[in-house]
Each structure stands twice: as C-alpha cells, then as structure tokens.
Amino acid sequence: xxxxxxxxxxxxxxxxxxxxxYIVLLILAVLVPIFSYAQMKQSLERRESYGSDWRLExxxxxxxxxxxxxxxxVPQEWKVYxxxxxxxxxxxxxxxVNPNEPGGVTFTREFIDNSATLFIPLMILTIASDLVSSxxxxxxxxxxxxxxxxxxxxxxxxxxxxxxxxxxxxxxxYLICYLISGAFFGYSGWNIPIFTGFVLNGSDVDLxxxxxxxxxxxxxxxxxxxxxxxxxxxxxxxxxxxxxxSTAASIVVMMAALISGSILTNMASAWTSAKYLFMVNLGLxxxxxxxxxxxxxxxLGFSIGTLAVWAAVSVIISFxxxxxxxxxx
Amino acid sequence: MQQTDGxxxxxxxxxxxxxxxKTIIHSISFDVRAGEIFGFLGxxxxxxxxxIRMLVGLIRPTSGSVExxxxxxxxxxxxxxxxxGSIVENPEMYPFLTGWENLTHFARMxxxxxEKRIREVAELVHLGGRIHExxxxxxxxxxxxxxxxxxxxxxxxxxxxDEPTNGLDPKGIKEMRSFxxxxxxxxxxVFVSSHLLSEIQLLCxxxxxxxxxxxxxxxxxxxxxxxxxxxxxxxxxxxTKALALLGRYADIAVIDAVGAAALEDAAAALLNxxxxxxxxxxxxxxxxxxxxxxxGIAVRGVHRxxxxxxxxxxxxxEGEGIE
Numbered sequence: 001x002x003x004x005x006x007x008x009x010x011x012x013x014x015x016x017x018x019x020x021x022y023i024v025l026l027i028l029a030v031l032v033p034i035f036s037y038a039q040m041k042q043s044l045e046r047r048e049s050y051g052s053d054w055r056l057e058x059x060x061x062x063x064x065x066x067x068x069x070x071x072x073x074v075p076q077e078w079k080v081y082x083x084x085x086x087x088x089x090x091x092x093x094x095x096x097v098n099p100n101e102p103g104g105v106t107f108t109r110e111f112i113d114n115s116a117t118l119f120i121p122l123m124i125l126t127i128a129s130d131l132v133s134s135x136x137x138x139x140x141x142x143x144x145x146x147x148x149x150x151x152x153x154x155x156x157x158x159x160x161x162x163x164x165x166x167x168x169x170x171x172x173x174y175l176i177c178y179l180i181s182g183a184f185f186g187y188s189g190w191n192i193p194i195f196t197g198f199v200l201n202g203s204d205v206d207l208x209x210x211x212x213x214x215x216x217x218x219x220x221x222x223x224x225x226x227x228x229x230x231x232x233x234x235x236x237x238x239x240x241x242x243x244x245x246s247t248a249a250s251i252v253v254m255m256a257a258l259i260s261g262s263i264l265t266n267m268a269s270a271w272t273s274a275k276y277l278f279m280v281n282l283g284l285x286x287x288x289x290x291x292x293x294x295x296x297x298x299x300l301g302f303s304i305g306t307l308a309v310w311a312a313v314s315v316i317i318s319f320x321x322x323x324x325x326x327x328x329x
Numbered sequence: 330m331q332q333t334d335g336x337x338x339x340x341x342x343x344x345x346x347x348x349x350x351k352t353i354i355h356s357i358s359f360d361v362r363a364g365e366i367f368g369f370l371g372x373x374x375x376x377x378x379x380x381i382r383m384l385v386g387l388i389r390p391t392s393g394s395v396e397x398x399x400x401x402x403x404x405x406x407x408x409x410x411x412x413x414g415s416i417v418e419n420p421e422m423y424p425f426l427t428g429w430e431n432l433t434h435f436a437r438m439x440x441x442x443x444e445k446r447i448r449e450v451a452e453l454v455h456l457g458g459r460i461h462e463x464x465x466x467x468x469x470x471x472x473x474x475x476x477x478x479x480x481x482x483x484x485x486x487x488x489x490x491d492e493p494t495n496g497l498d499p500k501g502i503k504e505m506r507s508f509x510x511x512x513x514x515x516x517x518x519v520f521v522s523s524h525l526l527s528e529i530q531l532l533c534x535x536x537x538x539x540x541x542x543x544x545x546x547x548x549x550x551x552x553x554x555x556x557x558x559x560x561x562x563x564x565x566x567x568x569t570k571a572l573a574l575l576g577r578y579a580d581i582a583v584i585d586a587v588g589a590a591a592l593e594d595a596a597a598a599l600l601n602x603x604x605x606x607x608x609x610x611x612x613x614x615x616x617x618x619x620x621x622x623x624x625g626i627a628v629r630g631v632h633r634x635x636x637x638x639x640x641x642x643x644x645x646x647e648g649e650g651i652e
Contacts, residue, residue: 006437013434017425139421143479146385146417147438148410327387 004157007149011161015127018134024123024169028176035111036184043102054098062089084198084292091195091207103189104182105215109222111177113289116226117282118262121233123169125254128237130247131158132322137247141327151323155242159315162238166230174223190216198290218288225284232278232307233258239314242322245329258282265294272296278310336363338412338487338518344383344393354379355543356393361487361518366509368533368550369522372638376542377522378418381491384520385415397487411439415489420476424465428456428475431464432482439483450478454508469496473505481512488512489520494528506532526638527593538645545645560584560640561609562596564630568603571626575607578617582608588640596634603629608640 015021050057065082068074074082092099100106112120132155135141144154178187193212213221237254244250261279274280275295281303283294293299339361346354354376361367371377382388384395386402386409395402400409422431432451436442451460454474464472473493480488493509494502509532513519523529529536530550537547546553565571575581589597589606600606609617614631621628 003438003440010434010437013430014423014426017423017430019425138424139419140423142387142417143421143435144438145387146410146413146415147435148407148483149438150407324389326389327382 003149004153007153007157008160008164011131011158012164015131015161015165020127020130021165021168023126025172025176027123028173029180032111032177032180036107036181039102039107039181040184043100046100054100055093058089058093058099062086062093065089081292084290087207088195088198088290091210095193095195095212097193097195097212101189101192102185103192104178104185104187105189105219106192107181107185108174108177109194109215109219111181112173112219112222112226113285115173116222116229116285117265118258120170120173120226120230121258121282122255123173124166124230124234125237125251125258127165127169128162128234129241129251129254131162131238132241133244133247133250136245136327136329145327152319155319155322159235159238159318162234163231166234167227170223170227170230174219190214194218196221196288196290221288222285225288228304228307229282229284232311233282235311235314235318236278239318242318275302276306278307281306337361338363338398339367339384339520340394340396340399341384342394342396344380344395345391346379346383346388347391352391353542354383354390357537357539357544358393359537359544359547361520363486363518364513364516365534366513366519366521366532368529368536369520369539370524370526370529370536370638371522371539372524372642375524375539377524377539378491379542380539381415381417381489381520381522384489385413385417386410387417411483412486413489414477414480414483414485414487415491416473416476416480416493417489417491419495420472420479422464422472422475422479425463427463428460428467428471428478431475432460432479435479436482442482446482446484450481453481454478470498470501473497473501477508485517487518487520491522492524493521494523494525524638525593526641527595527635530635538641540642545642559609559611560592560596560634560636561607561614562599562630562632562634563605563607564599564601564603564628564632565605565621566603566627566629568605570624571621572605574621574624574626575605575617578613580610581613581617584608584640593635596632599630599632599634608636 046057050060065086069079069082089099132141135144145151192215194215195210196213196218197209197211199206199209233254236257237250240253241247241250244253257279261277261282264274264277264280265283272295275298280294281298283291284300284303287293287300287303337360341360342358344354344357345352357380359367369377369380379388383390384397384402386406389403395409397409398412400412402409422428423434426434429447429451432447436447454477456471456474456478459467459471464475467475473496477488477490477493480490490509494505497505509519509521521529521532533550535547535549536553538545538553563571563575572583575583584606589600589604592600592606611633614633618628618631
C-alpha cells in the first residue's frame with residue numbers, strides 16, 4: 001500500500017512538473033475576468049434601460065418571449081423552451097426573487113453551468129489525454145513497465161492521480177471564479193433562493209415540486225454533478241490515452257467527441273437513440289436548473305446512469321488493454 | 330540473496346514470438362551466468378530488441394520461458410524483475426525532471442532504495458553536479474549514464490544493456506567498456522546487445538549470434554570468432570599485379586566492393602583506391618608479403634582487420650547469408 005501511494009506521488013509530480021495544471025489555472029485566471037467584465041457591462045446596460053427595479057426587467061423578458069410565441073417563424077422546439085422560460089420567470093416574479101441579481105456567487109453558478117459540458121471537460125483533457133500516451137511517445141513506458149510492479153498497479157496509480165486532479169480542477173474553477181468575479185460584483189449572494197425542481201410536462205411546467213434552495217446549497221449540488229461529469233470525461237480520455245499512441249491524436253479524439261455532443265444537443269434531436277451517447281448526457285446541471293432535456297426521455301437519473309456505464313466500460317477497456325498489450329515501440 | 334540452480338542468473342529456453350502469422354523469433358535459448366558479460370550479436374533487424382523486450386516482460390512470448398534468478402518473468406513478474414536493471418533501446422528518462430528526480434521516481438517504485446543509494450549510483454556514473462539539472466539539457470552520453478544509474482538503483486543481479494555504446498564518442502565508448510567490466514567483476518551478470526563484432530570481441534566473455542530471428546550459435550567469444558578467417562587489407566602497387574598474385578592462392582579470397590562496404594568504420598577508414606580486401610589465413614601473410622616483394626610489387630601497407638559480422642554470418646550459415 002505504501003508502494004502504491006509512492007507511485008501516485010510519482011504521477012502527481014510528473015503532472016505538476018509538466019506544468020499542465022498551471023496551464024489550467026492560467027486559462028481560468030485569464031478567462032474569468034473577461035467574462036466577469038462582460039457580465040458587468042450587461043448589468044450596467046440593464047440598469048440603464050430598466051432603472052433599479054428588476055421586476056420591470058423580468059416583466060419585459062416575459063412579454064418579449066410571449067410575443068415571439070405567436071410568430072410563425074420561430075421553430076416549435078424553441079417555443080417549448082420559451083414557454084418554460086416564461087413560466088419560470090413568472091414564478092420568480094410571484095415569489096419576489098430576482099433571478100438575475102448580480103453577485104460573485106450568482107456569477108459563479110452561471111459560469112459553471114455554462115462551462116460544465118465543454119470548458120471544464122477541456123481543462124480535464126489537458127491532463128487526462130497525455131497521461132499514458134505521453135509515456136509511450138517518450139518511450140519512458142519501457143522504464144515504467146520493466147520495474148517489478150504489476151502493470152495494473154502502474155495504471156491504477158495513474159488513474160488515482162487523475163481523479164485527484166479532476167477534483168482539484170473543479171474546486172479551483174469554483175474558487176478562481178468566485179474570487180475574481182467577487183471583485184467585480186461583491187462576494188455576497190450565498191443565501192439567495194434558487195428555485196429547482198421544475199418538472200417538464202410536454203410544453204408545460206409542473207410546479208408542484210419546485211422548492212427554494214439557498215444558493216450555496218445549489219452550488220454544492222451543482223459541484224457534485226460537475227465533478228461527476230468531469231470524472232466520466234477523465235475516464236474516457238484516459239481510455240483513449242491508453243489506446244492511442246500520440247497525445248495529439250488522443251486530445252483530438254476526445255475534443256471531437258465533446259464538440260459533437262454540444263452540436264447534437266443543439267439539434268434538439270429527433271433521433272432519440274442518440275440519448276445513449278455519452279456526449280449528449282454531459283449537461284447534468286441543466287436538469288438542476290430546470291431546462292428541457294435535449295432529447296425526449298432523458299432525465300437526471302437516466303443521464304447519470306448512461307454516463308456511469310460509459311465510464312465503467314472505459315475503465316475495463318483501459319485495464320484490459322494496458323495489462324495485455326505488448327510494448328513494441 | 331538467494332541461491333539459484335547452478336549460477337545462471339538468466340535462463341532463456343525456447344523463446345518464440347509470433348506476430349500475426351509471422352514468426353519473428355525462433356526458439357532462442359541461452360544462459361547468462363553471474364560475473365560474465367554476455368554478448369547478443371546480430372545485425373539490425375535480427376530480432377535483438379524484440380528478444381530483449383521479452384526478457385524484461387515488455388512483450389509476452391508466444392512460447393518458451395525466461396527465468397531470472399529462478400523466477401519466471403511471465404508468471405512472477407514482481408519477483409523476477411526485482412533482480413534486473415535494464416535499458417531497452419535508448420535510455421529514455423523524463424526530460425522535464427532533473428536526473429535526481431528521475432532516479433527518485435524509479436526508486437519509489439521499489440522497496441529498499443533510500444536516498445543514500447540514489448547518491449551512490451549517481452556518483453558511480455560520474456554525473457556530478459549535473460544530476461540536479463533537467464534531463465532535457467543532457468547529452469546522449471549523460472543520458473546513457475543516467476540510464477545505467479537507474480538500472481543499477483535496485484542492486485540488480487542482471488544488467489541488460491541494448492547497444493550501450495550507440496551514439497557515444499570513442500572516449501565515451503572506452504569508458505563505457507571499462508565501466509561494464511568493473512560491474513561484471515563485482516559479480517553482476519551483464520547482457521549486452523550489439524551489431525558490431527568488434528564491440529562484442531572487446532567486451533564479452535560469451536556470445537549468442539542471431540540472424541533473422543534465429544539463433545545461429547552460442548559459445549565463448551574466442552571459440553566463435555577465432556574460428557572466423559581474419560581479414561587483411563593489402564595496399565600495393567601495381568594493383569592488378571598484386572591482385573593476380575593473390576588470386577594464385579586457393580585459401581585467399583578477394584572480397585568485392587559490396588563485401589568491403591560491410592567493413593566496420595575503423596577498418597573502412599584504411600581503404601583507398603588501391604586497397605584489396607581479402608580473407609587471408611594469418612599464417613599466410615608473411616609468405617604472400619615475401620612473394621610480393623620478390624615480384625617487385627611495391628607494398629605500401631598490410632592491415633589485419635576484424636572480420637565483419639556479415640562474413641562471419643556467411644561462414645556460419647555456409648553461404649546462406651543473412652535473410
């Protein structure tokens with residue numbers, strides 16, 4: 001056991017020394033201020049047009065969306081989306097809660113919602129995609145596998161280090177986001193009620209399960225889901241990294257999968273069996289926010305289950321291939 | 330340390346490897362004993378590296394066994410590999426770590442290697458202060474030495490080196506040889522692969538010669554290579570006359586340009602446009618020289634050079650040549 005943790009330490013040292021994790025932090029530290037600034041501009045503009053009363057703004061949003069419902073040029077799927085949006089806004093209005101109240105915490109919640117399916121997975125790829133393939137590219141795999149340690153232990157130490165970094169990336173995304181956006185909008189907002197539990201019934205929203213959750217609690221649930229998505233993406237990327245020799249190819253394969261996922265999601269697919277693909281199931285936080293599922297029949301439970309199956313299969317393949325394969329080059 | 334049957338540290342029996350339908354290694358068997366330097370000689374593409382990879386468990390043999398200190402590499406890899414230090418092909422270390430960090434990395438994978446031992450091997454290979462610099466900045470020779478330090482970390486009983494002098498300068502090659510001899514004198518079994526006959530002659534006690542994935546011979550170096558006819562380069566004028574004279578001896582074979590092209594670099598450097606490359610029995614040289622002088626041929630030089638691996642193969646396979 002001591003040996004195993006020493007090997008995990010090895011992997012952590014290699015990830016840190018390769019400066020992969022710094023890159024992730026750097027990207028976050030550069031992007032978050034940019035988004036924060038954009039957000040600040042937006043709320044300033046709002047204040048100009050609606051004054052200080054947020055109710056006017058929400059009412060205006062409801063009216064705009066209602067108008068577009070009667071237009072023939074708006075596709076049917078969008079109409080469903082907008083109807084749900086109207087009902088949610090109405091609910092906020094009825095309960096006297098400002099859904100757009102600016103603040104560091106709210107910004108963080110929205111930023112993570114938007115980055116859960118693509119941005120955070122990309123950060124994870126920078127580490128996961130070259131974990132095994134880079135050892136093969138540089139030939140160090142020969143040194144690693146000629147030591148008196150069974151191959152599955154070598155792979156497990158890598159996997160353990162990877163999961164540690166997934167957790168670290170998710171945590172630092174939250175932290176950096178909160179710290180930087182707080183400088184723009186203030187650090188308050190932990191207790192703003194967020195409504196969750198909107199159940200969709202066709203084009204109608206069932207409000208019976210809706211409850212107000214303090215924002216901090218919402219953030220915790222969101223973090224759990226984002227972490228889960230991160231782990232699944234990491235495990236898939238890990239498998240690709242075992243199968244593919246070059247790190248570049250390994251990143252490209254995973255990126256193509258992720259991007260195709262967001263394209264498929266936007267197509268609001270009529271192709272229902274696409275729901276078994278892992279890429280369309282990555283938007284777990286959407287369920288939390290009460291947004292409609294990209295494909296009919298998808299629920300939070302379904303998506304978690306599908307992702308879990310994908311993750312389990314990729315772990316099995318990773319270990320199966322890594323322990324059996326001849327190291328020829 | 331535990332005793333093994335006899336004193337053979339590495340025991341290879343009937344090693345075969347088939348990839349797809351092609352058999353690339355055909356039943357190779359040999360033993361390497363403690364304190365000896367064992368050469369593994371063959372031209373590039375003969376299957377040396379594939380065999381070495383099977384010795385250290387990187388490739389699973391289709392059949393046959395590799396035992397290190399009595400432990401089967403396939404069945405008990407953790408027990409068997411504990412006794413082996415190896416460099417397969419190039420000494421690849423992590424370029425983004427320092428030499429010291431690399432050694433620490435590999436030390437963590439095994440029991441009983443403390444900091445003192447790391448310092449010991451670092452000193453052994455004379456890396457000095459540069460041990461704390463990034464491997465990215467190392468020359469090939471330094472990498473080679475770091476690779477050896479890594480291989481020696483766990484106090485192995487068998488050291489496997491794949492073409493250890495590749496890419497080293499002449500001074501480095503000499504240093505490497507004496508270093509390997511020192512290690513063997515300390516009781517270590519050393520397995521060295523090479524495609525250079527002279528390398529093996531200078532370094533090894535026993536040798537296995539392979540070609541086309543087959544084992545052609547195993548034996549002591551003198552036995553196998555002493556048997557080969559020595560090569561002599563004649564530098565004489567007029568060339569045609571000398572050539573005619575040499576042709577009169579049945580036991581002297583003149584080697585054409587193609588055969589001469591296979592000469593090792595040190596020998597090839599002696600060649601000029603007059604040179605005649607031959608296979609001449611040692612005891613004939615004085616007689617031929619005498620006759621040349623008497624027939625008025627101006628002899629500028631006579632060099633005995635190491636037979637090329639290719640000639641050795643020709644002799645061994647009786648004209649079949651290398652596949």
